[in-house]
Amino acid sequence: MNVSHPKPEADVAPPTSLYANRVRVYPKAVDGPVRRVKWLVLVLCLGVYYAVPWLRWNRGPDAPHQAVLLDLWNERFYFFNIELWPQDIWFLTGILVLSAVSLFLVTSLFGRLWCGYSCPQTVWTDLFMLVERKIEGDRNERIRRDRGPLTFDKAWRKVAKHAAWLFIAFWTGGAWVMYYTDAPTFVHDFWTGHASTSGYVFTLLLTATTYLLAGWAREQVCTYMCPWPRFQSAMLDENTFVVTYEAWRGEPRGHGKRLAAAATAAAPLGDCVDCNACVHVCPTGIDIRDGLQLECIGCGLCIDACNHVMAKTGSTPWLITWDTVARQTAKKSGVNPSLGLLRPRTLIYLAVLAIGSIAILTGLMLRSTIGLTVAHDRAPLYALLEDGGVRDGYTLGFVNKTPRAADFELSVVGLPGAKLILSEISPKPETTATVPMPADQLRTLRVLVQAQPDHLVAGRESFDFVLRNRETGAKTTYHALFMGPVSHDR
Amino acid sequence: MPTKIEKDVISGRDTTGHEWDGIRELNTPLPKWWVYVYLATIVWALGMFVLYPAIPLGTRATTGLLGFSSRAQAMAGFQEMNALHATQMQEIGRVSFADIEKNHDLMEVALTAGRITFANNCQPCHGPNGEGRIGYPALDTDVWRWGGSLDAIQQTITHGIRSADPDARNSQMPNFGGDKLLTPAQIEDVADYVMTLYGKAKPGVDTSAGEKLFGDNCAPCHGAKAEGNRDVGAPPLASRVHLYGDSRAAVVAQITHPRMGVMPNWNHRLSPATIKAVALYVHSLGGGE
Numbered sequence: 001m002n003v004s005h006p007k008p009e010a011d012v013a014p015p016t017s018l019y020a021n022r023v024r025v026y027p028k029a030v031d032g033p034v035r036r037v038k039w040l041v042l043v044l045c046l047g048v049y050y051a052v053p054w055l056r057w058n059r060g061p062d063a064p065h066q067a068v069l070l071d072l073w074n075e076r077f078y079f080f081n082i083e084l085w086p087q088d089i090w091f092l093t094g095i096l097v098l099s100a101v102s103l104f105l106v107t108s109l110f111g112r113l114w115c116g117y118s119c120p121q122t123v124w125t126d127l128f129m130l131v132e133r134k135i136e137g138d139r140n141e142r143i144r145r146d147r148g149p150l151t152f153d154k155a156w157r158k159v160a161k162h163a164a165w166l167f168i169a170f171w172t173g174g175a176w177v178m179y180y181t182d183a184p185t186f187v188h189d190f191w192t193g194h195a196s197t198s199g200y201v202f203t204l205l206l207t208a209t210t211y212l213l214a215g216w217a218r219e220q221v222c223t224y225m226c227p228w229p230r231f232q233s234a235m236l237d238e239n240t241f242v243v244t245y246e247a248w249r250g251e252p253r254g255h256g257k258r259l260a261a262a263a264t265a266a267a268p269l270g271d272c273v274d275c276n277a278c279v280h281v282c283p284t285g286i287d288i289r290d291g292l293q294l295e296c297i298g299c300g301l302c303i304d305a306c307n308h309v310m311a312k313t314g315s316t317p318w319l320i321t322w323d324t325v326a327r328q329t330a331k332k333s334g335v336n337p338s339l340g341l342l343r344p345r346t347l348i349y350l351a352v353l354a355i356g357s358i359a360i361l362t363g364l365m366l367r368s369t370i371g372l373t374v375a376h377d378r379a380p381l382y383a384l385l386e387d388g389g390v391r392d393g394y395t396l397g398f399v400n401k402t403p404r405a406a407d408f409e410l411s412v413v414g415l416p417g418a419k420l421i422l423s424e425i426s427p428k429p430e431t432t433a434t435v436p437m438p439a440d441q442l443r444t445l446r447v448l449v450q451a452q453p454d455h456l457v458a459g460r461e462s463f464d465f466v467l468r469n470r471e472t473g474a475k476t477t478y479h480a481l482f483m484g485p486v487s488h489d490r
Numbered sequence: 491m492p493t494k495i496e497k498d499v500i501s502g503r504d505t506t507g508h509e510w511d512g513i514r515e516l517n518t519p520l521p522k523w524w525v526y527v528y529l530a531t532i533v534w535a536l537g538m539f540v541l542y543p544a545i546p547l548g549t550r551a552t553t554g555l556l557g558f559s560s561r562a563q564a565m566a567g568f569q570e571m572n573a574l575h576a577t578q579m580q581e582i583g584r585v586s587f588a589d590i591e592k593n594h595d596l597m598e599v600a601l602t603a604g605r606i607t608f609a610n611n612c613q614p615c616h617g618p619n620g621e622g623r624i625g626y627p628a629l630d631t632d633v634w635r636w637g638g639s640l641d642a643i644q645q646t647i648t649h650g651i652r653s654a655d656p657d658a659r660n661s662q663m664p665n666f667g668g669d670k671l672l673t674p675a676q677i678e679d680v681a682d683y684v685m686t687l688y689g690k691a692k693p694g695v696d697t698s699a700g701e702k703l704f705g706d707n708c709a710p711c712h713g714a715k716a717e718g719n720r721d722v723g724a725p726p727l728a729s730r731v732h733l734y735g736d737s738r739a740a741v742v743a744q745i746t747h748p749r750m751g752v753m754p755n756w757n758h759r760l761s762p763a764t765i766k767a768v769a770l771y772v773h774s775l776g777g778g779e
Contacts, residue, residue, distance in 0.1 A: 018506065020519030224521060380621030383631045383776055386729040388689070391631070393776055423774065448776050 024146075025219060025285035027129060028139035028277075032304025041117045042126055050171070053178035057081075062439030063403030070180050076440060082364065083440070085401060094360045098353060105349035107235040109341060110322070111242035115228065116299030121221050124172070124214035125283065128165055135161045139280060165215045166207070173206030219284040223295050230294075238325040239340035243300050245278075245289040245320050246271075248332040253289075271315040278302035278320055288320055370408075370474040371399025371442075372467045381483040390484035391450045398445065398467065400437040406471040408435040412449060414463035415482055421448040437469075449482060459486040579603065583763030587640045590770065597770070604771025607764055611756070612772075620775045624735055625751055630775040633731040635723045638779035642720075644769040648762075650755030651723070658755055661723040666707070667746025674746070676703055681741040687716050687728040690736060 055067035069078040077084040189195040250272035284295045306320040327337035377393035411432045412418045419429035465478045495507040542554040615626040622628030649657040666672045683700030685691040711724040718726030
């Protein structure tokens, strides 16, 4: 009698490698509503990216005419009629915070829409795959050619594909640099060899990264490099719409007469015919029927693929769909599911978003285009004059945040008979001094205030410096101190 | 060394075979290209090791094939700056004050050089920002004994006051008390009068005697209205600013045994260009004429 000895599985399992070869993904072309929305988003994103540096915006003769310009060298950011200075950097911080919260909100509502539609990695990879399909054909043709020997046909197609990729990558890298410098000038200088070294370096660097990341790395970036997929689960819950396979009506999957015959009335075959169409179109090469996975970027191309098959088999479409875990549980038991869009998580994200947006908008509206800072001399606090007058020295910082040169008017309020001396402009004492301000600049000047104070309580008197832009009328005041000898020793 | 590779029941995947206090980990193999990138960075690091200073050898380090040194880089920067500075200072020495003031860059260099030189040489007596003190004149006010124009300031710095320089500014106040030119009572009278000139006199004091004595003895240098005379370095007395104090005792002391300060001539210590820079700086303190 043979007694079978069950082998202890753990002992015989072959030692597995900790490193794996990359499994090449050959995504198949697909058409449908989801794909069409994805094309639309792609055209919009790329259009904005490539076109924006070329938009012009008239700011007068003293400022650059590029609508969106990040002028790092001169420390000025221009966005249409908004101009940001280094001290306005909090706007950028605020916008980054708002972007993050928007991302949280969208993810908690509809899953990884950012990853699947508007992430640059996805957009450029999609574009590169389109080029690949145009030159090398669809999935099956590409697999066949890649496995086959090197022929002339294979060689020219590969060369053409990489040339096209490099061209797109080059244009992408160049467009990036155009955001930091005047676009038409940069293009001209680039081809005449007069662009800056950093201009060439960054163009080539970004050409290389675009070519590598969108052409070669593709889904490996999302799976192995990007941190976002790692913490996305913190934003997902049972009411989040994610790409879902309706396993309750899809299983047991299968096709063919034999399986259909084996199925009984009590246990009929599910709607899924196990054609693997969803797997073949997936840009990250996963099987959505295994459930929500780290690799899934939520693009929903599998939905289009499955709907084609469902139409052919006559089953209800949307076997793969966007749905929530809660609604799937309800549907499974035949209950009419509710949407559940409004829940504490989304409401909190919305509130943060609303408060942040209002704060930033208010900040932008109330932003002043004129600035004045005052520093009283540390020592001496004052100088006594021959006629008994007192003179105090100040260092004033004037800020003109408008793109036009203008005359600023400096005066003093609250110090009777005070005279201003701006020796760098005019040696004459004046009651109102005129400071010519260049466009978009900061100017530091030493200002002497001379007065004959009748009395100085405890040796000081407070007053206001008033600065006014003669062209725009913008005004600002700075509360300052005038110091002198204490009254009793005068 | 992995000891016990098992198949996980739920996922159907192998574990790594490592175990930490009962915690096992699923084997999620790393893509090989990732490992190759890691190896490539090691190769890159080896290249940096060979090209740049890397291995410490006690007080020194290997120099690397490129011979790079951050100290040499910094020194080259200093030399470049010094060369630029030298030409700019040469320019300051060559051109007139008016031309320097017209050239923004040159003016900036001059004021910086002047400020640093002032801090090293002038500050001990005149104060950090030229505010002066008893016996050492303030340079930021409008009272000048020898003149507050750029040329006058340059002259004073170059040759000094009562210094050893043959071109020094020189003057002497008579020793009215010590040489018995005036009696102590007369000196008190003069002091009473002088104090009326700057509004510190006690009311009800008769100053007619003092006024007469002032006209005879002091006015020749200090002027009939006590407005001072820069040709002889006689300070204005009808002024709120006084070199040796404005109290009655201070005035009496000054008339009895006059103190007369000495300022060194700087032409043997500072170059003409540096003196010009200091003159420009002092002129900018607020009192320049």
